[in-house]
Amino acid sequence: MAETFKDLGVCDQLVEACENLGWKNPSKIQAEVIPHALHGKDLIGLAETGSGKTGAFALPILQALLESRQAFFACVLSPTRELAIQIADQFEALGSGFGIKSIVLVGGGEAAIMDQYIKLARWRPHIIVGTPGQLLYHLSNTKGFSLRTLKYLVLDEADSLLNDEFEKSIDEILKIVPRERRTYLFSATMTRKVKKLRRVCLRNPVKIEVADKYSTVDTLEQHFCFMPIKCKDCYLVYILEKKCGISSMVFTRTGNATRFIALMLRNLGLGAISISGKMAQSRRLEALNQFKAGECNILICTNVASRGLDIPSVDMVINYDIPSNPKDYIHRVGRTARAGRPGVAISLVTDENELRTFLEIENRLGMKFPELPFKKEKVLLLKERVDEAKKISRRTIKESEDKSKNWERDDAEDEDDMDELLGVENGKSKKKMRKLI
Structure with a gap:
């Protein structure tokens, strides 16, 4: 395997940019992918999370862009906003010394859309990174923006x-972009749908697989703990207090659960913060940045945080709710033990259904996880404290919901007062008058 990026054919300018980022040697996926990419091949790259996939496609794209600068040169699609932002940051970090411009197209309200509109029209970036729906929105609504000159299309986390959420948008985008282009698919797992897309949009691709379809890294310790569901929160608190101070991600099934558990943990004096798809984009990024900065060492999250996010300092992942399939498990636990570092993954199993799902995960990975030998009597010493913290959390959430309902009622009353003041009967006329006011 090549020992340096220069050995792979990366130009001196980008080799220096890699060194500035602390990238001394290429990872396995980078060493396998970059030479084929520099020779103009379409690619399918399969590797576990944390293996350096972003660098594997960013470096060849940037090298081609340095040779032929043009607007809207490459487009990278991602399933989540956070991953899109992270990919764009990587492009900017590598290309900052060469005047490379990138833009992130993700949802975020009218102000964000207007900012994106202005940048696409006036700034004309070289690299576009975004979620499929937002890219399609701008292709349909932003005057003068098209991908007719696109040279590279990347689907990251292609599976x-x-x-169902993205497939229709992806189909529409593939109809719009030029057929003459380089296409890269990257994923930790190869599914039937990825194989189908391979037939549709790649030309004689090189398939590079540096991991099995279902695999986790060797530096990851994986355990499980079986307990009655009524004791689940006590076990969670016991583990987090036992591992006090380390950086941990706790995965739950729903956004409501993330909020409740984060409140409960904070009421117990633990530094927890939540993130879920139900939160506004600004709040999600704020929570993620607080976690990355170490201001809070416990991130309670849904699967929105399981894909591709590079948070190097995560020491432990806890599956508070067992994921529904092995693929999701792999992505979750891939948040720790990244780039050769050690990490721990612990799954909390509470009933027969979760046990069956967990056994399926073990079966797919071809390994048996050891059970953590916790003494139930020690764990249940926390019960009184945990129950009190849960009670306070429920009360806090209820008060917040009641306040929100009051605000909604006040807003509705304000609108009624305005309608009465305007003395306008027709609904459309009311809207026009409100805009004037």
């Missing part, structure tokens, strides 16, 4: 991009 997720081909689920």
Whole structure:
């Protein structure tokens, strides 16, 4: 395997940019992918999370861009906003010394859309990174923006991009972009849908696989703990207090659960913060940045945080709710033990259904996880404290919801007062008058 990026054919300018980022040697996926990419091949790259996939496609794209600068040169699609932002940051970090401009197209309200509109029209970036729906929105609504000159299309976390949520948007985008282009698919797992897309949009691709379809890294310790569901929160608190101070991600099934558990843990004096798809984009990024900066060492999250996020300092992942399939498990635990570092993954199993799912995960990975030998009597010493913290958390959430309902009622009353003041009967006329006011 090549020992340096220069050995792979990366130009001196980008080799220096890699050194500035602390990238001394290429990872396995980078060493396998970059030479083929520099020779103009379409690619399918399969590797576990944390293996350096972003660098594997960013470096060849940037090298080609340095040779032929043009607007809207490459487009990278991602299933989540956070991953899109992270990919764009990587492009900017590598290309900052060469005047490379990138833009992130993700949802975030009218102000964000207007900012994106202005940048696309006036700034004309070289690299576009975004979620499929937002890219399609701008292709349909932003005057003068098209991808007719696109040279590179990347689908990162391709297996997720081909689920029901994104498949229609991806199909529409593939109809719009030029057929003459380089196409890269990257994923930790190869699914039937990824194979289908391979037939549709790649030309004689080189398939590079540096991991099995279902695999986790060797530096990851994986355990499980079996307990009655009524004791689940006590076990969670016991583990987090036992591992006090380390950086941990706790995965739950729903956004409501993330909020409740984070409140409960904070009421117990633990530095927890939550993130879920139900939160506004600004709040999600704020929570993620607080966690990355170490201001809070416990991140309670849904699967929105399981894909591709590079948070190097995560020491432990806890599956508070067992994921529904092995693929999701792999992505979750891939948040720790990254780039050769050690990490721990612990799964909390509470009933027969979760046990069956967990056994399926073990079966797919071809390994048996040891059970953590916790003494139930020690764990249950926390019960009184945990129950009190949960009670306070429920009360806090209820008060917050009641306040929100009061605000909604006040807003509705204000609108009624305005309608009465305007003395306008027709609904459309009311809207026009409000805009004037």
